[in-house]
Amino acid sequence: MDEAGTQDDRNRDVRIEPYDGPAGGWGSARSLLEILTREGVPVSGTALLTKQNKPGGFMCTSCAWAKPAKPLAFEYCENGAKATAWEQTRRRATLEFFAEHSVSELLTWSDYALEEAGRLTHPMRYDAASDHYVPCSWSEAFKEIGRELKGLDPKSAVFYASGRASLEASYMYGLLARLYGNNNLPDSSNMCHEPTSVALPQSIGSPVGTVLLEDFEHTDMMFFFGQNVGSNSPRMLHPLQEARRRGANIVVFNPLKERGLERFTDPQSPVEMLTRSSTKIATQYHQVKLGGDLAAITGLCKALIAADRDATTAGRPAVLDHAFIAEHTQGLDAFMAFCDRQDWSALEERSGLTRHAIEGAAAVYARSKAVIGIYGMGLTQHRRGTETVRMLANLLLLRGNIGKRGAGICPVRGHSNVQGQRTVGITEKPELAPNDKLRELYAFEPPMEKGLNTVETCEGILDGSVRAFIGLGGNFLRAIPDTARMEAAWRNQRLTVQVATKLNRSHLVNGSVAYLLPCLGRLEIDRQAGGPQAVSMEDSTARFHGSNGAADPVSPDLRSEPWIIAEIAKATLPPNPHIDWDAWVADYGRVRDAIEATYPDLFTDFNARMWEPGGLTKPVPARHREWKTESGKAQFVVPSGLEADPDLPPREGDILDLMTLRSNDQFNTTVYGYHDRFRGVSGTRDIVFMNVADIARLGLTDGGQARIETVSDDGIARGLGGLRVVAYDIPPGNCAGYYPEMNVLLPLWHHDAQSKTPAAKSIAVRVRPEAAA
Structure with a gap:
């Protein structure tokens, strides 16, 4: 097999070469x-x-960045474009593929090789006796899934949603879980922006951002x-480039120098492509230490407050927006x-920055309108x-x-609809669900007990209280912390169901019925x-967009997410005269x-x-x-200190x-693929990026082999070896490695105190x- 399909990742040509080109x-x-x-x-794509x-x-299946009206x-x-090619690949994971490869063998394949097996084509059931996925009919699958779910305590089943499911599918999925009897609706938001959903209501009363395109x-x-x-959101580079051309300042705080925030060449500009010219994006770039943003933002606020007092004393215009502050x-x-x-x-x-640098950034902010x-x-x-996040809100509030x-x-x-899923009810928090409306519309009593978020789901799998996992997309087992511990416990579940387009590792670690x-x-x-x-889906700026499929399905045996959800509901729940699942599937307009x-x-x-140019704006x-x-x-919310990760051991010695x-x-x-172009890495993901001084101090060599071990007092050994050391422009005392491979090092308990997002x-x-091996 060629590189696109091989399960042996050791034979690639590994190259580490500095990249001096722009983004784009x-x-x-x-x-x-x-x-x-x-x-x-190449043609159809x-x-x-x-x-x-x-x-x-x-709408793109990749990031959630805004879609312009023009x-x-x-x-x-x-x-x-990669996401589109990835989904429309000519490769297929057919019945013959699963007959040829056992699950145990597939577990030895890399994440890349598993997905490069191609699109799934037929519903499959895991057969433990043969250790193979075997074909089944849709009706057989739903009959057994329904029977298993009806035999479980509803509190023991989890309904996970990745961030790509549409608003229609997400609404149906949330309703299915609540009709079944729980709010166990974790989603990928739990792993990334849940602190936003917790912080912004406390600061400004809205759980999402306030910026429009x-x-x-x-x-x-x-x-x-x-x-x-x-x-992560390259289409944003176009408005950034336009803003820089107008003279706007862009001040960056980030531990690594990221090329997209340094320079950008617009691939749609013939002049820029032919002349190889680029636009400088950041006007200031501050390489803050990991976790140092809390201190850096505090420093910015401190500098602004001092500048405002100096201005008042000297009779100059105020720096803070006192009228806004007093009224709002x-x-x-x-x-x-x-x-x-x-x-x-x-x-x-704590920030890793000088006072001069922080005050310089604050001065630019003070001059900006x-x-x-x-x-x-x-x-x-x-x-x-x-x-x-609340500190960033404080910084913005100071100047209105x-x-x-x-x-x-x-x-x-x-993910392209992770925000939208929350909007239409994918939440473990009953106080955020529209329970009064659900009672009125569907004549049932919604569960009012708090459900499980991602971390709590993992805890339930470890202690055996979670017995069933329904996954609406995603690769949950690779995305979560403590992956080695979680995989070992995952098989103790009674039922695991995965709705997917391609094969991934989460599909290979199964419950008794899978x-x-x-x-x-x-x-x-x-x-x-x-x-x-x-x-339809919602973008990062809280606008809703319609989306029409444009390609024929890759297999006649594929079914839509709304259809699959409806069939699980029909197989599991008693009939409800107020819900016609079949009518909803026949016409998604009824779901809307x-x-x-x-x-x-x-x-x-x-x-x-839903087809308004630029999207329907959510209030x-x-x-x-x-x-x-x-x-x-x-x-204005006062933080508890400057340390973003207070439970870590002191950063000293070899830590x-x-x-x-x-x-x-x-x-x-x-x-x-294996080409991290901006960081100059090709052919491998087994990397640890380190400051050159730390490499020398710890007895390592650039290009040499290393092993990483988590420092923790919980008695659990977490380690990852076979890593190549790469000298990189990263603050001393910090290092970096690729996700999800590094998740094996992340303890489950190491999460945000309020939102439980993994830290x-x-x-x-x-x-x-x-x-070296």
């Missing part, structure tokens, strides 16, 4: 051509790409914290007192991730930068009794009517407006300076902080030399 440009074009050719879709993120076309000629990025046209400054735009906020005095108590030496030590605060998981995935044009807070979500159910991809035409169906009836203030005229009160907080005002990261050749757990951006480890 010819590197992006070559990467796109390579994956289209490798997946066998190109035709599909012309419909990606376009009105009447399909799209570019090619409204997709390198990773979005058009705000980028009017901003004169942006802060970036812990977000890698070049790999409360808690400033306590927050200012906290900032005043912080010593600059402590702020410098409309500022956007953009952040990613570099802020959220810490023990005090929620507090760090929420609720006005060109300004606001902007969390950059990952099914693998292949579904349509978003790009594929969804033909139901009422004709071809469209679906149900969504509108359940959330009338959010989805007014949903069916009629976000904080955009209009309406604060749905307990006090009715935006709240380092490890962060997990993604390459630009992957999206979440999906690995498209994957700061793990205490030791890195030791390891003899």
Whole structure:
């Protein structure tokens, strides 16, 4: 087999070479051509790409970045194109494939090789006697799944949703779980932006960001914290480039130098491509220590407060927006007192930045009139991730930068509908579910007991209280912490059901009864009794978009996610005269009517407006300076300290902080290839990036072999060997490695205190030399 299909990853040509090119440009074009050719879709794939993120076309299955009302000629990025090629590959994981390869053998394959086996084509049941997946009919699968679920305590079953399922499927899935009798609805938001959903309601009364795409046209400054735009949301580079050309400042706080925040060449510009010119993106780039953002933002606030006092004393215009603060906020005095108590030496030590650098960034902020605060998981995935997000809100509130044009807070979500799933009821928190409407519409009593989030699901699998796991997409076992422990416990479950388009490791570690159910991809035409169906999703800026499939299904045995959910419901639940599952599947417009009836203030005229250019805008009160907080005002919230990860051992001696990261050749757990172009890595993912001083201090060598071990007092050994040491521009005392491979080092208990999001951006480890195999 060639590289695209091999399960032996040891024979690749490994190269570590510095990359000095920009984001975008010819590197992006070559990467796109390579994956289209490798997946066998160079012509059909190109035709599909012309419909990606376009009105009447399909929404990208990759990131959740906003879709413009007036799209570019090619409204997709390198990773979005890879996602399309990945889904429309010519490769197939057929019945013959599963007859040839046992599950035990497949467990030895890499993540990349498993998914490169191709699209799933037929429903399968795991046969423990032969250790193979064997074919079954859809009716057989649903009959047994329903029988198993009816035999379990509803509290013992979990309904997990990845961030790609549509609004229609998500609404049906949440309703299925609640009719069954629980709120066990963890989703991928639990692993990434749950601190946002907890922090922003406390600070501004809205659980999502306040920025719209058009705000980028009017901003004169942006802060970036812990977000890698070049790999995780490359289409954002176009508004960033336009903002820089207008003279807007972009101030970045990030431990690593990420190429997308340094330089960008627009692949759609013939002049830039021919001249190899690029736009400098960041006007300031501050390499903060892992977990140092909380201290850095505190320093920014401290500097602003001091500058405001100096201005008042000197009779100059104020730096803080006192009129906004007086009318719209409360808690400033306590927050200012906290900032005043912080010593600059402590702020410098924890942030890894000098006072001069922090004050320089604050000075640019003080001169700017409309500022956007953009952040990613570099802020959220810490023990005090929620507090760090609230600190960013504090920073913006000081100068009135929420609720006005060109300004606001902007969390950059990952999966293409992860925010939308929360909007339509995928939540473990009963207080966030529309229970009164559910009672009214469907005449049942919704469960009011809190359900399980991702961490709690893992805890339940470890202690045996979780007996069934239904996975609506995703690769849960690779995405979660403590993967070695979790895989060992996973097999103790009674029932595991995975709805998927491609094979991944989560499908190979099974309960006593296990099914693998292949579904349509978003790009594929969804033909139901009422004709071809469209679906919808929500982007990072809280706008809803319609999506039409454009390609024929890769197999006649595939079924849509709404159909699969409806069939599980029919096989499991008693009939409900108020729900016609078959009618909903025949016409998804009826599901959207149900969504509108359940959330009338959010989805007014949903069916009629879902195709509005640029998307249907969801009401976000904080955009209009309406604060749905307990006090009715935006709240300055005082953090508990400067340390984002207070439970880690002291950073001294041979202990380092490890962060997990993604390459630009992957999206979440999906690995498209082994070419992390921006970091100069090719042919391997077995890497630990380290500061050159730490390499020398710890007796390692650049290019040598290393083993990483977690530092923990819980008595559990966590380690990963066979890693190549790569000298990299990362702050001393910090190191980095690829997700999901590094998840084996992340303890389950190491999570944000309030949201329980795993703290994957700061793990205490030791890195030791390891003899080459």
